[in-house]
Amino acid sequence: MKxxxxxxxxxxxxxxxxxxxxLGATIGQHADYRDGTVYVGSDRLGAILGISESKVFERRKALKGSGWMVDTGRTKGRAKVYKLTIPDCECGNC
Ligand SMILES: [Zn+2]
Structure with missing residues (x-):
């Protein structure tokens, strides 16, 4: 997912x-390179980055809100399965 x-x-x-x-880069490292799907627990992400789970939720919400990842509606264990997407962004740099 480079x-x-x-x-x-x-x-x-x-x-x-x-x-x-x-956080996005860390999630990206866990993604399946073939289809961009990813499941990784917020506890795991928090442990890797040394941040609380609530920070993980907050920052992941920013990624979801701007279209960088979408909820597939599926779950793997207790983790939600997301798909990484490149949004139609108007920032001028994407
Ligand atoms: Zn952008």
Whole structure:
């Protein structure tokens, strides 16, 4: 998911802070490179990044809200399955 991550890093959209992008990159590392689906627990993400689960929720919400990942409606264990997507972004850099 290298292209997804690098595009995310370059996005200038408001609300996509460096912390949100780092969470995105960490999620991207867990994604299936063939179809962009990903399931990784917020407890796991919090442990990797040294942040609370509520920070993970907050930052993931920013990624979902701006169209960088969508909920597939499926679950794997207790984790939701998301699909990483590159939004039709108007920031001028995507
Ligand atoms: Zn953008």
């Amino acid at each position: 292209r997804w991550t690098l595009t995310l890093f370059g996005c200038n959209r408001k609300g996509l802070t460096p912390s949100v992008k780092i």
